[in-house]
Amino acid sequence: MQKVYGDTASGNCYKVKLLLEQLQLPYTWVAIDILKKESRTPEFLQKNPSGQIPLLEIEPGAYLPESNAILHYLADGSNFLPKDPLEHAQVLRWMFWEQYSHEPNVASARFIVRYLGNPPEHAQTLKRRIADGHLALQLMERHLERERYFAGGRYTIADISLYAYTHVAEEGGISLTPYPSIRRWLDAVRAQANHVGM
């Protein structure tokens, strides 16, 4: 059985949990507390030298890190990942965009507020993350004004990837009020079969 090393309050880990539930695949969850540096122990670094979660143990000794690589691996061949080359490419395009332009801002703002307790020495960084987080949300809003989902005209792992931190953006001080199309899309994601919360 597949094993996930993760933290259910981390959006990157939650992505994997949500997809496993929607694929109705059996799995074991191994709780890792990054604040207690449990992802930096010599034992964990043997499994994933980058010291990051989530980490998928496919079989004993075979590990796959990087949340979006895990989503792609698990979803391949299912309805959550289009086979059409162009649609498939657009799914990956949004997932790379998520890790480069969305997560470093939207997730980082939330990390500073929720995990670090919003300390004054991070105030400047937080301000920048919130501003850049809004730029990312504005791009999503413009896309969702025209499209129901991010790629292939249906719910895919691109939506799971972007839902993970978008739906808790306000925990980092990034208001979703200016984004009606994003809020409509969040509802559409929540209405999918076998949806589970964070």
Next chain:
Amino acid sequence: MQKVYGDTASGNCYKVKLLLEQLQLPYTWVAIDILKKESRTPEFLQKNPSGQIPLLEIEPGAYLPESNAILHYLADGSNFLPKDPLEHAQVLRWMFWEQYSHEPNVASARFIVRYLGNPPEHAQTLKRRIADGHLALQLMERHLERERYFAGGRYTIADISLYAYTHVAEEGGISLTPYPSIRRWLDAVRAQANHVGM
């Protein structure tokens, strides 16, 4: 014929050029100067709302952004992307890692030095990018001490993705001297058939 909007001095754009040459596919190159804000004109933003290059025009009106999504799209079905699900997953794992943990440091350091002329107001940021860039290179070095390439035991788009900014890391003040395995791997990449420089 496919069209690439890009800047040959950008590592992200060079990735696409290198793969197209190695696949021996015909393409047109449209030079975009980001310092002249040519990726932010209303006309370009119509093509790619995120205002980033590279951008692949697959056919008139069909655009694909995100360098690593472009590599995956172009390489699918070729020798540069393993079909085995686990090997395929490891290729994507390294490509997501590249965009999250490598490019924002190694490419950003080079951008500050080479494009911005290393101004004093960026000195603190540059210092941090160089330090975090070394962390990324240390992880690559440890992997390459045991493996010839990044995934699947052979040259893949994971190598192209990581080669792009690693081979010019020194332009950003990140020395490659401490990394003999990376230097051996850079030579192995350069020795591939149809290799072209940046």
